[in-house]
Amino acid sequence: xxxxxxxxxxxxxxxxxxxxxxxxGVDLTVKQGETHAIMGPNGSGKSTLAYSLAGHxxxxxxxxxxxxxxxxxxxxxxxxxxxAGLFLAMQYPVEVPGVSVxxxxxxxxxxxxxxxxxxxxxxxxxxxxxxxxxxxPSFAERNVNEGFSGGEKKRHEILQLELxxxxxxxxxxxxxxxxxxxxxxxxxxxxRVRESGEVGTLLITHYTxxxxxxxPDHVHVFAAGRIxxxxxxxxxxxxxxxxxxxxxxxxxxx
Amino acid sequence: MAEAQNIPxxxxxxxxxxxxxxxxxxxxxxAPPSYDVADFPVPHGxxxxxxxxxxxxxxxxxxxxxxxxGTGVKVDVQAPEGVIVETVGRDDARIGKxxxxxxxxxxxxxxxxxxxxxxxxxxxxxxxxxIRIAVHGEGGVAYGHQVIELGAFAEAVVVIxxxxxxxxxxxxxxxxxxxxKLTVVSVQDWDDKAVHVGQHNALVGRDASFxxxxxxxxxxxxxxxxxxxxxxxxGEAELYxxxxxxxxxxxxxxxxxxxxxxxxxxxxxxxxxxxxDNAHAVWIGDVLIEARAEGTDTYEMNRNLVLTDGARxxxxxxLEIETGEIVGAGHASATGRFDDEQLFYLMARGIPEHEARxxxxxxxxxxxxxQIGVEDIExxxxxxxxxxxxxxxx
Numbered sequence: 095x096x097x098x099x100x101x102x103x104x105x106x107x108x109x110x111x112x113x114x115x116x117x118x119g120v121d122l123t124v125k126q127g128e129t130h131a132i133m134g135p136n137g138s139g140k141s142t143l144a145y146s147l148a149g150h151x152x153x154x155x156x157x158x159x160x161x162x163x164x165x166x167x168x169x170x171x172x173x174x175x176x177x178a179g180l181f182l183a184m185q186y187p188v189e190v191p192g193v194s195v196x197x198x199x200x201x202x203x204x205x206x207x208x209x210x211x212x213x214x215x216x217x218x219x220x221x222x223x224x225x226x227x228x229x230x231p232s233f234a235e236r237n238v239n240e241g242f243s244g245g246e247k248k249r250h251e252i253l254q255l256e257l258x259x260x261x262x263x264x265x266x267x268x269x270x271x272x273x274x275x276x277x278x279x280x281x282x283x284x285x286r287v288r289e290s291g292e293v294g295t296l297l298i299t300h301y302t303x304x305x306x307x308x309x310p311d312h313v314h315v316f317a318a319g320r321i322x323x324x325x326x327x328x329x330x331x332x333x334x335x336x337x338x339x340x341x342x343x344x345x346x347x348x
Numbered sequence: 349m350a351e352a353q354n355i356p357x358x359x360x361x362x363x364x365x366x367x368x369x370x371x372x373x374x375x376x377x378x379a380p381p382s383y384d385v386a387d388f389p390v391p392h393g394x395x396x397x398x399x400x401x402x403x404x405x406x407x408x409x410x411x412x413x414x415x416x417x418g419t420g421v422k423v424d425v426q427a428p429e430g431v432i433v434e435t436v437g438r439d440d441a442r443i444g445k446x447x448x449x450x451x452x453x454x455x456x457x458x459x460x461x462x463x464x465x466x467x468x469x470x471x472x473x474x475x476x477x478x479i480r481i482a483v484h485g486e487g488g489v490a491y492g493h494q495v496i497e498l499g500a501f502a503e504a505v506v507v508i509x510x511x512x513x514x515x516x517x518x519x520x521x522x523x524x525x526x527x528x529k530l531t532v533v534s535v536q537d538w539d540d541k542a543v544h545v546g547q548h549n550a551l552v553g554r555d556a557s558f559x560x561x562x563x564x565x566x567x568x569x570x571x572x573x574x575x576x577x578x579x580x581x582x583g584e585a586e587l588y589x590x591x592x593x594x595x596x597x598x599x600x601x602x603x604x605x606x607x608x609x610x611x612x613x614x615x616x617x618x619x620x621x622x623x624x625d626n627a628h629a630v631w632i633g634d635v636l637i638e639a640r641a642e643g644t645d646t647y648e649m650n651r652n653l654v655l656t657d658g659a660r661x662x663x664x665x666x667l668e669i670e671t672g673e674i675v676g677a678g679h680a681s682a683t684g685r686f687d688d689e690q691l692f693y694l695m696a697r698g699i700p701e702h703e704a705r706x707x708x709x710x711x712x713x714x715x716x717x718x719q720i721g722v723e724d725i726e727x728x729x730x731x732x733x734x735x736x737x738x739x740x741x742x
Contacts, residue, residue, distance in 0.1 A: 192711035
């Protein structure tokens with residue numbers, strides 16, 4: 095069973111000629127089939143955790159370990175991590191001029207699967223996945239994320255999640271900026287992947303709203319660069335009622 | 349996390365639409381067009397038409413100090429049956445008919461060449477194989493002139509291939525008879541040190557179609573003036589260009605489409621990728637719609653993809669309209685950057701770095717490559733683009 099183990103992870107970032115520690119000792123284990131919600135106020139380090147796991151060059155790991163099925167993730171390049179089974183659905187997906195969605199998806203699937211998918215089954219697979227996410231077929235010919243609305247970008251991220259079938263999916267504020275309809279479509283996509291039982295999901299969010307659609311097994315409150323409290327789904331209810339105030343007292347949240 | 353960045357870094361993009369009684373295209377030049385080099389002052393670099401060009405790297409082509417030493421270029425013409433290939437003297441009537449030199453180096457080339465090449469496709473001759481002109485630099489200075497003439501209703505594809513090392517100033521005239529169809533692919537695949545300056549003049553006959561594909565990869569400095577005017581109504585011109593500008597290279601394409609005749613069309617699309625320190629691409633796209641050119645339909649576009657820091661693009665589209673009785677006129681210019689965030693995004697989907705760069709650049713050029721319509725050239729271009737990318741990764 096695939097397991098992502100994060101142990102005592104410390105991460106710094108360079109900003110304004112100063113080194114700032116953002117993650118201050120994160121411990122978390124995500125197993126295949128589990129869904130963990132990470133909730134926290136702005137600036138608590140949630141997105142830093144997501145991008146550090148994916149290997150974004152902006153972040154420096156100063157100590158700690160991240161293992162995926164016992165393999166050292168921190169030693170891997172960004173693309174190696176993806177091929178090892180990590181997937182990051184980004185909060186702000188990047189526009190890639192000149193690369194069509196269809197070309198991008200196929201190149202990505204080829205890299206992840208280790209061989210080019212058979213054209214006929216691939217076309218069908220993409221078409222069906224797009225239909226399920228209410229993505230217009232014309233998207234295939236558009237450049238990646240270019241001119242996409244916020245909702246279209248997020249659906250495109252979930253489309254990739256469905257096609258690439260990672261071991262561990264990190265969804266970084268996939269719900270932000272979505273209206274209720276788009277949130278439902280995106281959540282259904284995530285749930286389809288979860289129902290396979292083959293993916294561990296790390297759902298990073300600021301709001302409890304998405305948890306009405308995607309039921310977590312575990313909820314973690316993220317504050318000041320570490321997990322401040324962990325619990326079951328009931329913890330989300332508590333946050334819904336009380337907010338993050340209890341966790342940001344004393345100005346620990348930047 | 350940073351948002352997608354599509355900010356043109358190290359680039360300028362300016363555009364203007366002028367409706368003028370007097371042509372600014374003409375008045376921007378420091379001297380009127382002329383065949384005589386003496387009519388042009390030696391440029392000092394601040395003139396409008398020279399301000400982007402590194403004069404000190406022209407190896408004397410601009411100030412008369414570049415002297416022919418007999419080791420300039422070797423020209424080899426391979427033509428299918430039915431084509432007439434000649435080498436003629438300066439007094440041949442076909443020379444200089446398609447256009448007049450517009451700057452000092454073009455006039456220098458015109459004033460200095462000894463023999464001109466003339467390739468003629470007689471009227472109603474439809475070629476099934478391309479005419480291939482190989483221009484190979486042997487290391488020295490050369491001035492040249494080439495005429496390609498198609499008689500009425502003739503059809504031909506011409507590939508002009510520049511390679512090797514040279515300091516070359518050479519002009520090319522394309523004369524299209526009524527109803528003729530000419531596709532010209534000019535490939536600048538020079539060695540790193542070469543300097544190549546030239547003016548390509550096309551005179552498009554009534555109902556004739558001219559397609560030009562300018563492909564610039566190599567050289568230290570390449571500065572070309574593809575220019576089109578029309579000899580009768582119904583003419584069409586498509587001007588495509590691809591360039592891949594590496595560290596230290598200066599590649600400059602200065603286009604003019606002169607809509608001097610009613611009911612003609614033009615479509616200009618140039619795309620360039622740049623990488624490395626001091627890679628500099630310049631694109632000037634002038635379209636002039638003269639008062640008499642009613643029914644004109646024109647569009648011009650330039651796109652640049654900056655792959656690394658340290659590269660610079662100057663892109664200046666200029667559309668000048670002297671009549672409102674036209675079908676359409678438009679222009680666009682954009683410079684985008686392939687940046688670390690794009691690279692991260694693609695790699696986060698399992699795509700290795702070199703593959704990610706290749707994906708972006710291939711995609712960028714693909715639609716233009718498909719316009720060429722000469723299969724072996726298309727394949728060669730794709731291979732060449734890959735080669736450029738490999739070189740950059742290594």
